[in-house]
Amino acid sequence: MHETGIAMEVLRLARETAEREGARRIVRLKVVVGRWSGVEPETLRFALETLREGEMLGSAAVEIEVREAEFECGGCGTRFGASGYFDPCPRCGQEGAELVAGDELLLKELDVEDA
Ligand SMILES: [Zn+2]
Structure with missing residues:
Protein backbone atom coordinates (compact mmCIF):
# COMPACT_ATOMS: atom_id res chain seq x y z
CA MET A 1 0.00 0.00 0.00
CA HIS A 2 2.00 2.99 -1.22
CA GLU A 3 -0.50 5.46 0.22
CA THR A 4 1.36 5.22 3.54
CA GLY A 5 4.58 6.49 1.97
CA ILE A 6 2.70 9.25 0.19
CA ALA A 7 0.93 10.26 3.40
CA MET A 8 4.25 10.51 5.24
CA GLU A 9 5.62 12.68 2.46
CA VAL A 10 2.54 14.95 2.52
CA LEU A 11 2.76 15.32 6.30
CA ARG A 12 6.48 16.07 6.12
CA LEU A 13 5.85 18.75 3.52
CA ALA A 14 2.98 20.21 5.57
CA ARG A 15 5.12 20.31 8.70
CA GLU A 16 8.05 21.95 6.91
CA THR A 17 5.80 24.56 5.34
CA ALA A 18 4.11 25.36 8.65
CA GLU A 19 7.42 25.55 10.49
CA ARG A 20 8.79 27.91 7.89
CA GLU A 21 5.81 30.17 8.48
CA GLY A 22 6.38 30.06 12.22
CA ALA A 23 3.11 28.27 12.89
CA ARG A 24 2.49 26.34 16.05
CA ARG A 25 -0.20 24.02 14.85
CA ILE A 26 -1.78 22.88 11.61
CA VAL A 27 -5.55 23.20 11.78
CA ARG A 28 -6.45 21.84 8.38
CA LEU A 29 -4.72 20.47 5.36
CA LYS A 30 -6.17 19.82 1.96
CA VAL A 31 -4.79 17.39 -0.55
CA VAL A 32 -5.81 17.18 -4.18
CA VAL A 33 -5.86 13.65 -5.52
CA GLY A 34 -6.30 13.08 -9.21
CA ARG A 35 -8.62 10.26 -10.16
CA TRP A 36 -5.78 8.86 -12.25
CA SER A 37 -2.94 9.50 -9.83
CA GLY A 38 -2.89 5.85 -8.83
CA VAL A 39 -3.77 6.84 -5.27
CA GLU A 40 -6.97 5.70 -3.63
CA PRO A 41 -8.41 8.84 -1.92
CA GLU A 42 -10.02 7.09 1.03
CA THR A 43 -6.92 5.01 1.67
CA LEU A 44 -4.82 8.15 1.63
CA ARG A 45 -7.21 9.87 4.02
CA PHE A 46 -7.00 6.95 6.40
CA ALA A 47 -3.20 6.95 6.19
CA LEU A 48 -3.02 10.69 6.85
CA GLU A 49 -5.35 10.45 9.83
CA THR A 50 -3.43 7.50 11.21
CA LEU A 51 0.01 9.04 10.80
CA ARG A 52 -0.63 12.62 11.93
CA GLU A 53 0.79 13.11 15.37
CA GLY A 54 2.51 15.55 17.64
CA GLU A 55 1.61 19.10 18.54
CA MET A 56 1.97 20.36 14.99
CA LEU A 57 -0.15 17.78 13.21
CA GLY A 58 -2.09 15.82 15.80
CA SER A 59 -5.36 17.71 15.46
CA ALA A 60 -5.19 18.69 11.80
CA ALA A 61 -8.37 18.11 9.85
CA VAL A 62 -7.74 16.20 6.66
CA GLU A 63 -9.57 17.21 3.50
CA ILE A 64 -9.27 15.34 0.25
CA GLU A 65 -10.38 16.83 -3.04
CA VAL A 66 -10.70 14.34 -5.86
CA ARG A 67 -9.99 15.80 -9.26
CA GLU A 68 -11.60 14.06 -12.18
CA ALA A 69 -9.57 13.21 -15.23
CA GLU A 70 -9.63 15.75 -18.04
CA PHE A 71 -8.54 15.09 -21.57
CA GLU A 72 -7.63 17.40 -24.41
CA CYS A 73 -8.34 16.41 -27.97
CA GLY A 74 -5.34 16.64 -30.30
CA GLY A 75 -7.61 17.32 -33.24
CA CYS A 76 -9.84 20.20 -32.14
CA GLY A 77 -8.52 21.12 -28.69
CA THR A 78 -11.74 20.36 -26.85
CA ARG A 79 -11.30 19.48 -23.20
CA PHE A 80 -13.56 16.83 -21.81
CA GLY A 81 -13.95 14.41 -18.95
CA ALA A 82 -13.72 10.77 -19.87
CA SER A 83 -13.43 7.43 -18.22
CA GLY A 84 -10.44 6.32 -20.26
CA TYR A 85 -7.93 7.00 -23.00
CA PHE A 86 -10.07 5.27 -25.55
CA ASP A 87 -13.06 7.56 -25.25
CA PRO A 88 -13.33 9.59 -28.44
CA CYS A 89 -13.62 13.38 -28.43
CA PRO A 90 -17.30 14.34 -27.97
CA ARG A 91 -16.95 17.14 -30.53
CA CYS A 92 -14.99 15.69 -33.46
CA GLY A 93 -14.82 12.00 -32.61
CA GLN A 94 -11.03 11.70 -32.70
CA GLU A 95 -9.46 9.15 -30.38
CA GLY A 96 -6.23 9.32 -28.43
CA ALA A 97 -6.81 12.51 -26.45
CA GLU A 98 -4.13 13.59 -24.03
CA LEU A 99 -4.58 13.51 -20.25
CA VAL A 100 -4.15 17.10 -19.03
CA ALA A 101 -5.51 16.89 -15.48
CA GLY A 102 -6.40 14.21 -13.00
CA ASP A 103 -3.03 12.53 -12.45
CA GLU A 104 -1.83 15.01 -9.84
CA LEU A 105 -1.26 14.65 -6.15
CA LEU A 106 -0.52 17.80 -4.24
CA LEU A 107 -0.81 19.55 -0.94
CA LYS A 108 -3.13 22.37 -1.91
ZN1 LIG B 1 -11.87 16.78 -30.97
Whole structure:
Protein backbone atom coordinates (compact mmCIF):
# COMPACT_ATOMS: atom_id res chain seq x y z
CA MET A 1 0.00 0.00 0.00
CA HIS A 2 2.00 2.99 -1.22
CA GLU A 3 -0.50 5.46 0.22
CA THR A 4 1.36 5.22 3.54
CA GLY A 5 4.58 6.49 1.97
CA ILE A 6 2.70 9.25 0.19
CA ALA A 7 0.93 10.26 3.40
CA MET A 8 4.25 10.51 5.24
CA GLU A 9 5.62 12.68 2.46
CA VAL A 10 2.54 14.95 2.52
CA LEU A 11 2.76 15.32 6.30
CA ARG A 12 6.48 16.07 6.12
CA LEU A 13 5.85 18.75 3.52
CA ALA A 14 2.98 20.21 5.57
CA ARG A 15 5.12 20.31 8.70
CA GLU A 16 8.05 21.95 6.91
CA THR A 17 5.80 24.56 5.34
CA ALA A 18 4.11 25.36 8.65
CA GLU A 19 7.42 25.55 10.49
CA ARG A 20 8.79 27.91 7.89
CA GLU A 21 5.81 30.17 8.48
CA GLY A 22 6.38 30.06 12.22
CA ALA A 23 3.11 28.27 12.89
CA ARG A 24 2.49 26.34 16.05
CA ARG A 25 -0.20 24.02 14.85
CA ILE A 26 -1.78 22.88 11.61
CA VAL A 27 -5.55 23.20 11.78
CA ARG A 28 -6.45 21.84 8.38
CA LEU A 29 -4.72 20.47 5.36
CA LYS A 30 -6.17 19.82 1.96
CA VAL A 31 -4.79 17.39 -0.55
CA VAL A 32 -5.81 17.18 -4.18
CA VAL A 33 -5.86 13.65 -5.52
CA GLY A 34 -6.30 13.08 -9.21
CA ARG A 35 -8.62 10.26 -10.16
CA TRP A 36 -5.78 8.86 -12.25
CA SER A 37 -2.94 9.50 -9.83
CA GLY A 38 -2.89 5.85 -8.83
CA VAL A 39 -3.77 6.84 -5.27
CA GLU A 40 -6.97 5.70 -3.63
CA PRO A 41 -8.41 8.84 -1.92
CA GLU A 42 -10.02 7.09 1.03
CA THR A 43 -6.92 5.01 1.67
CA LEU A 44 -4.82 8.15 1.63
CA ARG A 45 -7.21 9.87 4.02
CA PHE A 46 -7.00 6.95 6.40
CA ALA A 47 -3.20 6.95 6.19
CA LEU A 48 -3.02 10.69 6.85
CA GLU A 49 -5.35 10.45 9.83
CA THR A 50 -3.43 7.50 11.21
CA LEU A 51 0.01 9.04 10.80
CA ARG A 52 -0.63 12.62 11.93
CA GLU A 53 0.79 13.11 15.37
CA GLY A 54 2.51 15.55 17.64
CA GLU A 55 1.61 19.10 18.54
CA MET A 56 1.97 20.36 14.99
CA LEU A 57 -0.15 17.78 13.21
CA GLY A 58 -2.09 15.82 15.80
CA SER A 59 -5.36 17.71 15.46
CA ALA A 60 -5.19 18.69 11.80
CA ALA A 61 -8.37 18.11 9.85
CA VAL A 62 -7.74 16.20 6.66
CA GLU A 63 -9.57 17.21 3.50
CA ILE A 64 -9.27 15.34 0.25
CA GLU A 65 -10.38 16.83 -3.04
CA VAL A 66 -10.70 14.34 -5.86
CA ARG A 67 -9.99 15.80 -9.26
CA GLU A 68 -11.60 14.06 -12.18
CA ALA A 69 -9.57 13.21 -15.23
CA GLU A 70 -9.63 15.75 -18.04
CA PHE A 71 -8.54 15.09 -21.57
CA GLU A 72 -7.63 17.40 -24.41
CA CYS A 73 -8.34 16.41 -27.97
CA GLY A 74 -5.34 16.64 -30.30
CA GLY A 75 -7.61 17.32 -33.24
CA CYS A 76 -9.84 20.20 -32.14
CA GLY A 77 -8.52 21.12 -28.69
CA THR A 78 -11.74 20.36 -26.85
CA ARG A 79 -11.30 19.48 -23.20
CA PHE A 80 -13.56 16.83 -21.81
CA GLY A 81 -13.95 14.41 -18.95
CA ALA A 82 -13.72 10.77 -19.87
CA SER A 83 -13.43 7.43 -18.22
CA GLY A 84 -10.44 6.32 -20.26
CA TYR A 85 -7.93 7.00 -23.00
CA PHE A 86 -10.07 5.27 -25.55
CA ASP A 87 -13.06 7.56 -25.25
CA PRO A 88 -13.33 9.59 -28.44
CA CYS A 89 -13.62 13.38 -28.43
CA PRO A 90 -17.30 14.34 -27.97
CA ARG A 91 -16.95 17.14 -30.53
CA CYS A 92 -14.99 15.69 -33.46
CA GLY A 93 -14.82 12.00 -32.61
CA GLN A 94 -11.03 11.70 -32.70
CA GLU A 95 -9.46 9.15 -30.38
CA GLY A 96 -6.23 9.32 -28.43
CA ALA A 97 -6.81 12.51 -26.45
CA GLU A 98 -4.13 13.59 -24.03
CA LEU A 99 -4.58 13.51 -20.25
CA VAL A 100 -4.15 17.10 -19.03
CA ALA A 101 -5.51 16.89 -15.48
CA GLY A 102 -6.40 14.21 -13.00
CA ASP A 103 -3.03 12.53 -12.45
CA GLU A 104 -1.83 15.01 -9.84
CA LEU A 105 -1.26 14.65 -6.15
CA LEU A 106 -0.52 17.80 -4.24
CA LEU A 107 -0.81 19.55 -0.94
CA LYS A 108 -3.13 22.37 -1.91
CA GLU A 109 -4.04 24.25 1.24
CA LEU A 110 -2.75 24.55 4.74
CA ASP A 111 -4.50 26.39 7.56
CA VAL A 112 -2.24 27.07 10.51
CA GLU A 113 -2.42 28.60 13.93
CA ASP A 114 0.37 30.95 14.84
CA ALA A 115 2.54 30.51 17.86
ZN1 LIG B 1 -11.87 16.78 -30.97
